[in-house]
Amino acid sequence: MLRSRLFWKLFLAFAVVNLLAAYLLLRGMLNWSEDRAYDQAERQLKAIAVLMHRAYGDRLREEPNENLQQELIRLGEDSGYRLTLIDPDGRVLADSAQPNVAAVREMENHAKRREVQQALRNGVGVERRTSASVGEPYVYLAMRHDPPGGPAGGPAATVRAAAAVEVIEQEMDFLQRRLSMLALFIGAALLGVTYLVVRSIVLPVLELNAAAEAVGRGDYEQRAFVPNRDELGALAGSFNRMCGELADQIAQLRRSGQQQATVLGGMVEGVIAIDAQQRVVLANKAAGSLLGFRPETVEGRPLVEVIRNHTLHDALAEAQATGRPHRLDVEQQGAESLLLSVQITPLAGDETGAAVIVLNNITELRRLESIRQEFIANVSHELKTPLASIKAYTETLIGGALHDEQHAMQFLQRIEEQADRLNALIQDMLSLARIESAEQSFELTSIVVGEAVAACLNDYAPQALSRGIELAVDSLEPHAEVLADAEGLRVILGNLVDNAIKYTPQGGNVTVAWRITEQNQVLLTVADTGIGIPKDELPRVFERFHRVDKARSRELGGTGLGLSIVKHLTQSFGGSVAVESKVDGGTTFSVALPRP
Missing domain, CATH: 3.30.450.20 (PAS domain)
Structure with a gap:
């Protein structure tokens, strides 16, 4: 005990x-x-x-x-x-x-x-x-x-x-000593009484527990002997009667279990079996995970209480009425929205209307299809725009403008600009493809952030000067180092600074800053005083070809892939990227890179 x-x-x-x-x-x-x-x-x-x-x-x-x-x-x-x-x-x-x-x-x-x-x-x-x-x-x-x-x-x-x-x-000390001795005596007496009371409760429980464990091991002849004439004694009597009935029911339970195991054993998708009244007969864990319920708690309950989806219930009713399989896609709302492929199959040779519902999660498959379609549409659109311009200028030249020296030179310059834009777009797409497929190898070395920033700002100083934008550096740790690829870091800084200059009005500021964080990383930020990004657009700024202001972006020569390249390069170096912005309040991009 x-x-x-x-x-x-x-x-x-x-x-x-x-x-x-x-x-x-x-x-x-x-x-x-x-x-x-x-x-x-x-x-x-x-x-x-x-x-x-x-x-x-x-x-x-x-x-x-x-x-x-x-x-x-x-x-x-x-x-x-x-x-x-x-x-x-x-x-x-x-x-x-x-x-x-x-x-x-x-x-x-x-x-x-x-x-x-x-x-x-x-x-x-x-x-x-x-x-x-x-x-x-x-x-x-x-x-x-x-x-x-x-x-x-x-x-x-x-x-x-x-x-x-x-x-x-x-x-008070004298009185406390006397009262403490009295309290110790009372406490010892209470402990003794507590032991006797608890013992009278626990011994029958241990007897019942030992008998239950024996039954659990298959000894259905086991009985519990409890002399108490209280609720514990009554419980022991009920337990003994239950053991007698259990042997008769165990064979039936085993047959039912084998039947369920046979049905579920051949399925890898979510499976729900229902009877003619649409009550759940069995459900596997996959079905519970997809539809948000615990399989062990739904057996015998109406399906409408388990799954709140009218489209599925209508399809089930039709399948039960016609006796023919039915296939459909349904959207399941929950913590996250899921797209499920549902196959409803009435049990063959069963005239009672029982059926099996098979569920397959196709959310990721449809998402990838959507991304592929959107990517193809965006690539087609981005390629179509410069090609259309080149074709238009070429047709104009062929149509006679070639002999107009003044306008011919302007058209050729426009053709060259569109060709450069097309080349930049293709190069960015190739770079992004190599980064994502891990085909491009990076030589991670220790790089002084201050030197990389100085080189970047020196490259973009003429562009900033022409737009009347001031470039500034703000850091108390000029010798801080990061572990990254030199060319990759140059691309990250170049894209961020180039974007900041393009979307900052004349007379604005672009500030590059960095500091060492508590996570032993260097947090590099590029902040501007530009037009900002709407709050609902922030989650998508790193997607391919996503443009907040499409007309202005194309006017400035952007390919729509720069920020996506920044994100994937940063992740390849073991870092992370984030953005904060306010409309007409400027934008700050933050890149966290590991230290050597």
Whole structure:
């Protein structure tokens, strides 16, 4: 029994509750006793203060003198309390804790003492603290003494009595030792009672558990013997009856299990079997994963409660009515949207309407098809534009403009520009293809960021100057290094700086900055004061051929692949890229690269 986790859980729970109750009772009695002790001390101090009030009331406006001091010392020795007389200005006239009047004159003014201030406001003030004069803890009680004629006769003086806290604490220590011994005795008795109670509960449970484990191993003749005449005894009786019935049902369960295993064993997709009433007979884990349910909890439930998709239910009803297989694609909404290919097949030779639903997730396949179609459309469009321009200018030249020297040269220049644009587009596509396919090998070396940035800004300085844009560098770590390919880093910086210059109005700024992060990376940022990017466009800026402002982008000569190349190059170097922007508030691209 002592190895039982249930025993220790119950025993420790009851023991903690009982011991905690004993402890709280002890603390409550101690706190009550302490409060009583301090209340009694305060009542005694108040009585002493009343006597002092009557005995020395007419002397509270004298000057400090030795007679008054010695008299108060004797009174303090006889009463066992510290006594103090304070004039209306807060000056101490006499104090039984001081040896003579000279020492009294050295005491600081008591007008700011809290018990004195309380007494002046309320008549009586009580405070516990360590004395600044003698350095020992005291309980102080001060009482106001009004001048003859009441408050209207002038400021009030104060008499004060104090008792040493040490005496009270000694009494409390004695009481605490006695109560602690009592609490230990009560706690030990409670632990004994707890053990007996828990034992009477756990032993039948262990007996039932041992019998259940034997049944689980196939010993259906096992019985549990529990003499208790309570709910545990009734549970043991029910268990024994259940064992008798279990042997008869196990054969049927095994046959059902073999049938289910046969159906599911040949399927790799999600499978749901339903009866004529569209109740779930069985479902595999793949189906639960696709449709967002736990297979073990749906057997016997109507399919409409498990799957909330009207299109699928309509198709199932049609398949059951016609007896012919039905195939369709449905969209399943959940944590993420899935596109499922559904095959509904009525069971052959079964006139009851039972059917098997086979589910296949084609979300990724359709996404890849969509990406392929979009890519082909974008490539076709990007290639068509310069080719159309070249063809138009060529036809114009052939049509007779070739002999017009002024216009012929302009058309040839336009043809050259479009050819250059077409060449840049093809080169970017080839570069991106090599990066993505890992065909392009990179020589990762240690590169000084400051030198790479300086070279990049030097290349783009004429372009920035022609547009009236200021290029700036902002970094406190000019010698920071990154682990990257030199040409790849040049391409990353070039694309980011080129974009910043193109989309920044005249008179704007482009700032390149970098710093070392806590993740031992160099965070390189390119910030501009340009037109910015709308919030809904930010997630797509790194996609191929995605343009925020299509007309302006093509006008500036962009291929639509620069940022995609930046993203894939950065990932090839083991880094990451991000963007922050605000319309008309500028854009900041951040590239995090590992340090060597």
